[in-house]
Amino acid sequence: MEFNRNSYEITQQAAAWFSWLEVAVITTLVIVFCQLAKPDDPFFLNSTIAWPVVAPLLISLRYGFFKGVVSAALLLLIIVLWQRLNNDANNLTPTYAIFIAITSMVAGEFRDTWERRLSRLQESNQYRQLRLDEFTRSFHMLKVSHDRLEQQMAGHSLSLREALINLRKNIQGSNQHQNLLSKISSAVANKIMALFSEYGSIQQAAFYQYTEQGIQSEPLSRLGEDITLINDDPLLKHCISTRQVVSINPELVKKINAQHSKYMMCIPFIDSNDHLYAVVVVNSMPFLSFQEPVQKLLAVLAGHIADLFSAIQVVDKLEDVELTDMLVNLKRSLININKHELPSTVISFNIENNDAGYQVLSIIKQIRRGLDLIFEYQTDSTVEVICLLPLTELIGVEGYRNRLQEACQSQLGMSLTQLPVEINIHYMSKDPELLQSFIRKHCSHEHPLVSYSGYFA
CATH class of the missing domain: 3.30.450.40 (GAF domain)
Structure with a gap:
């Protein structure tokens, strides 16, 4: 719907002219009725109630202070002219004139006060309605977007x-x-x-x-x-x-x-x-x-x-697939934490080379998750195991330890502290030297990862 400013202004002007016409007509009609009701005293100058006050009172209540005062002034002017033209013996007293003026002004001010209050309430209501419409549109847009997002993500967690x-x-x-x-x-x-x-x-x-x-x-x-x-x-x-x-x-x-x-x-x-x-x-x-x-x-x-x-x-250079996977993924984990702040954790297990140690090694392999990598190196006395847990931080490592503890308790009847295994944990940081130091500290000098630790630099 288009807004025509010119037609709006014409309508406003027509309404203003009509209101002034009503002021004249209502004032005239009240005077005519008073004339018919009491011809000898048409303005009720000597009566207990000044009935002509009805004209400015109605105008004040309908159009406010200004038009009410104009109606009262018009009424008093007509009374003065009537007395001079007809030599009316009934005199216009100051009390009568003051009563007409005060009545019209009080009624007009009362009407204007309430109109201002209603106007403020109306503007406030329009503003709230506007905000409600905006909220409604935003809600429906959000609902449509959410529905589309649900359809897109259904069965797919972007993990x-x-x-x-x-x-x-x-x-x-x-x-x-x-x-x-x-x-x-x-x-x-x-x-x-x-x-x-x-x-x-x-x-x-x-x-x-x-x-x-x-x-x-x-x-x-x-x-x-x-x-x-x-x-x-x-x-x-x-x-x-x-x-x-x-x-x-x-x-x-x-x-x-x-x-x-x-x-x-x-x-x-x-x-x-x-x-x-x-x-x-x-x-x-x-x-x-x-x-x-x-x-x-x-x-x-x-x-x-x-x-x-x-x-x-x-x-092709190392001829060892497991060692290659471990080296490449360790370096990739360093890149991920530097570029994308994706955490990873390295755990070293030093397990005694005996039956109990082999059982622990078997459990470690059993609880391995899909992305976890395990590289083991056997010496005369121990089995050195490096386990890489990609995308795993402190909470994930605690869960991993708990699963390992529960598996050892249920399968071997012993806790980790009672088994021949030493566990050390390294939460990967952006500094590759810390990873190199961890591997050199907890692995033997003959360990392949120690030999290729410079690959991480």
Whole structure:
């Protein structure tokens, strides 16, 4: 509905003229009735009640102080003119005039006071109604957003731990794994994009391998419609130069003129040795997924995938898959806590080399979670076990100790303090030297992790 200011002003003017017309008509009608009721004293100058006061009284109650006073003045003026023209013997006394004036003014002031009070209440009510309408609209928008979020998150908790477990199952167990040294296969790229679609709700994206010659022109995998690769895109260039996940945001727009970018987000696959394997360019994803936690999740996934690629090269050098996994994941945990503040914990077990010790080692392997890594090294007298608990902080470690304690109590009938095992815990920090010192302190000099502790630097 449109608001016409001109028609509104005309209506207001018409209402003002009508009110003045009512002042004249009501005053005249009251005088006429008084004339008909008492012709010898039409203004009731000698009566107990001055009935002509009804005219200014009605006007004051309807239109307020000013128009009431005008009506009273008009009435008194008519009385004076009537007496002069008709030589009326009834004189207008000051008491009569004061009574008419005071009555009209009191009634008018009473009406104006209540009108101001009602006007303030009406304005307050209109303001509250406006706020209520805004709240109602916001509530319905929030409800719609919440319903969409529930639909999006149904059966999907965006758990980083779950995502990494699925990552290892889908990629590390792929029959294409051995070919990653030379070229990432389309099958592996498709699995990676499927993970990104599941945990990042990405709708349109492409996976490009990165080599010494630069980004390959043809994508290994796609989601949604085709995406044209633009090598000089400001967002893509910034992603490769900084080796970080970048997305469109106000700060980046000012810094690199990212408003000209054709992409929403670029995700690099950087291993723990800062080697770039591939880049995913994202062109479309839901607004609810375009937020920092999802971007952090995708960045961590990309880093772990790159570590799987680089692990093959390390395996070729070390020829020990378990040692390779432990080294790569320890370094990745250091990167996660430095870049994303994701906690991890390392626990060392020094177990005596006897039957009771082997039973404890068996229990440690039984309670291992999906992401936990265990590397054991046996000496003549002890079995040295290093256990990495990714994404685990103080509360998680306490839960791990409680499960280990309960398992030992139920299976062996003894507590940890009664068993031949020494436990030491290191909560990983941003300083790699603390991790190196922990491993050197609680492992023998021949331990492989001590020999390769410089890998964490």
